[in-house]
Amino acid sequence: MSADAGTLIAQANTHDYTILSLHSLSLNHFRNYETARMEATPAPVVLTGHNGAGKTNILEAISLLTPGRGLRRAKLSEINNCHSHANWVIAASVHGMQGEVKIGTGRDPEPGDNPDKRIVRIDGKPVRGQAGLARHFAIIWLTPQMEQLFQESASAGRKFLDRLVFSFDPDHASRVNEYDYAMRERNRLLAGNADGAWLDALEQTMAETGAAIAQARRHTVEHINHAILSSPLSFPKAHMRVSGTVEDLLEKGMAAVAAEEAFKGVLKDARRMDAGAGRTLSGIHRSEMHMIHVEKQMAAQFCSTGEQKALLLSIVLAQARAGAQWHGVVPVLLLDEVVSHLDATRRLELFEEICQIGAQTWMTGTDPGLFAGLEGKAQYFHVDGGRVISD
Template identity: 45%
Template sequence: MTAPPISALAYSPDAATGAAPAILAVRQLRLTDFRNYRQLRLDCGADPIVLVGANGVGKTNLLEALSFLAPGRGLRRARLDEVCRRARGEAPGAAGWAVAATLDTPDGRLAIGTGLEAGRAEGTLRRAVRIDGRSAASQTVLGQHVAAVWLTPQLDRLFLDGPGERRRFLDRLVTALHPQHAGDVAAYENALRQRARLLGEGNRDPHWFTALEDTMARHGVALAAARADTVHRLDAAARLGVGPFPRAALAMAGEVDGWLATMAAIDAEDRLRAELGANRLRDAESGTTCCGPHRSDLAVRHLDLDLPAAEGSTGQQKAILVSIALAHARLVALSRGRAPLLLLDEIAAHLDAERRDALFDEVVALGGQTWMTGTDAGLFAPLAGRAQVLRVTDGSITAA
């Protein structure tokens, strides 16, 4: 018999709201046709939450659902139709999927809903977003309400993979501090794709290119400036270290980033417009846009070893990644008055006991809501009495 969802702290989202807590916490999560969950209702407390269970039962799916409460494609960067629940051998469900959550925020109770629905054009799909029952124009509005950052096993290669992965990781950190950043990234990338398509088609209409390159200049410099501000502030925080986790130094590396270090943003916009206009033929021949913030990189250095993060061992790279995430969570808590939602997938498996204890102490001290997953409940024993421990089986959740 399948156990029903449980209420970890006998909390009812329909109860009187009382004073608004100075936290960001999911108090109820509801899933419909999401990955392996046909229907799920999970009532939560505001404390850290540990999801334990065997591989493949849906722990990461829950974190992915939570990641859709923030702008972007979620922690797996999946296509919208890939998220639909499906039985073995079946195509994705035609009805789409939905994630709904009731959150406590410093501004009071908030309801967020998002999911897949039919687009305006026949045969198209779109991601819908509703805030307190009202439709939002775009998913970027989520960043005004929810800051979410995640670490997954796939990110263990962050310092070894190409710069695109590091930019995506950084942009999540930036959006947590600058909610409008997600909109700037989306606008820039859309104009970048349109310009590349026109170049590939041999279009030479200067009016189209002027309009697209103006969009790229405005949003590109805005997103580069937000990155620069975040990296500057995060560098100061990461240099302090967190307990036994290593100290880190961070810096932006890129042409536009160099401009912003030496000139005003308006002058950097003019220069980017000029570079894009002058390089149309070159970009058409090479099939790539040679100048812009899409070519920037995040440089990370392990200060305790005095070497680039990529040259450290696998364990050292994992430790420095956790150190950066914790420093960022502290920075968000100070800047926005609330810690972000931290989604930490299989976080304890490759940390030694000292670092596990330090991680658990830090997430409790942050005062926000952190979600962690693991296959071995014993690794989370130091959190006894300080976290909600839930057991995940295929499509259901019970008290561990």
Template identity: 40%
Template sequence: MALDRITLSTFRNHAETRLDGARQVNLLLGENGAGKTNVLEAISLLAPGRGLRRAALADMASQSGRGGFAVSALLDTLDGAEPVKLGTGVLAERPGRRVVQVNGADATAISLGEWLAIGWLTPAMDRLFMDSAGARRRYMDRLAVAIEPSHARHASRYENALRERNRLLSDEQAPDPTWLDSIESQMAEAGSSLAQGRARLVEALSAELAAYPTEPFARPALTHVPGGSIKEVEFADQLAANRPRDRAAQRTLVGPHRDELKVVMEGKAMPAAECSTGEQKAMLIAITLAHAALSAKGRPSVLLLDEVAAHLDPVRRAALFERLKDSGTQAWITGTEAAPFDEIAGEAKVWQIDSGCAVAV
């Protein structure tokens, strides 16, 4: 078990919801719009980033409240120590600022990744392989943070330096070369760490996927395609050499902000974007399960699965449940009815969600 005593206060349609007695597999059942995904979103905020919906903080607060919200949970640290209390939210008097606490002490959102690895799969991700390269970069970074929490800092430092360099390049006056040298040095250091983290992620996922059978989930072959050199000194040289071209374009044309995740379906040697909807979903599930297994090595891990079982046939559902039980991660799964979960009903904790209220079944 990873999380328990999860509380949501004035979060979305949940006025005051508490989930106690969590197990390794947890089911949230209810009609569409009842608030099941809202629970998953709340849990996802106990990790760095903007949560599984990437929503604005103001949109998460209940419309019937004063503009603030709170989410908290107890984390089993797996070492026999007392559970750690993680909390996050927004104060009504400061609606645009997120507050994070660990055991009652103020902390940063990035530091949450040092306590808990969280991954998720939602219907909105079904178009990942056909989406923009930017969406796949964000996907790689989210997965990487769950395995290497420091990845979040490298991404933040690189984005800040990239924005500053692009601002200098777009100025009417030619930028000061000395100032560009300083910015590019920061970009090279953070960008190299960022790209190498993505490369390590893809390598680890590929090794994990290689141990999986090709059925019932399609096995994808993953490749990290860097947008520049992943070596710090070489990347710094690229940035310096590209200044005239970047100045003309008024933006930086090389670097990890142009990385790509290439996904091909093994067996067919077909790009994922050209595969059927069912094949794409199967590959996405395979990656999600492989990542969950990697995340659970050495620290608590949580996997959030939104409406995933409803679109699987009985064979794939059985395979999914079996892998979840062997993964070492705590799973939270939503569904509109209990029937698809008959195989795990006896060992799962079940809550019925209705109009923002959770009742243990």
């Protein structure tokens, strides 16, 4: 890390919350990058370059420093540079929730093993699974593809919400995995000769993790709604709500332990029906996220494309603000092609908000002119043909 970056990190963390930032990133055999390295300070980062230069690829690499499949939800094999025979590797130094840490991740399929196996190293030591990443780093992203969220099935909205929860609650990812695993096992048992005691145990796990997941979702939504309402931005304001078997019980004021018991009962009673359907018909895996444009009192799916973009942006910014306020952590923001869709006034407002929140925000665009107003406040990189050049 440069002395400059060190000073800025120290300045950024004189608050009673931690501002996460990435200060070096190395890519090997990653998409259109053979090898590339860049260093950054905690200030906003602007990546410019022509179409196909590799801007989104950099954001995708950063997104893989958190659990999951990254912002493109790509198969790990697709990420390998198609001209290279080696597997992709990313190495990063970050200022994380527990201080400075080196994160390494990459594809490492062993013969006969899962071809999509991702390995993770923290400070050089291999860790099992990816969930440990959430204890160090949190990222929120917004990509042009995410606007489809309003047209797609409930699962897209639920995934978006769960991603927001991850950055607040590092255990959320492992709870969701545990729930999914127990549910798959239950479905398998119901399809065969179900063993009552084993089903009881799986339903107990689903009820425990399900209640915790539902509660974490509700808390996140509450914090975000609060942060949106208190935002000084003139962006359209979104209001979020989550509904589902367990969330609805909590909404009615039921305590989490009681909701857990009730959900366990629902699962037990539904065994025969679920066996017939070949899947679990109710639970937190079917919950829905609802979004409303506050001023218009209109469901987000009926809003214009521009309004929908602004609603999503208001949520992402509110999440960063709420992160500082409620959890003592400001996540890194990745905003892919967001700026080009905003008019000049909103762009300036966005830049002001980012600087005020202090989040290390990575923004991409083809035209450097789109970032007028950030001079002296941001660091600029030009991306070209698999190279990243600091301007």
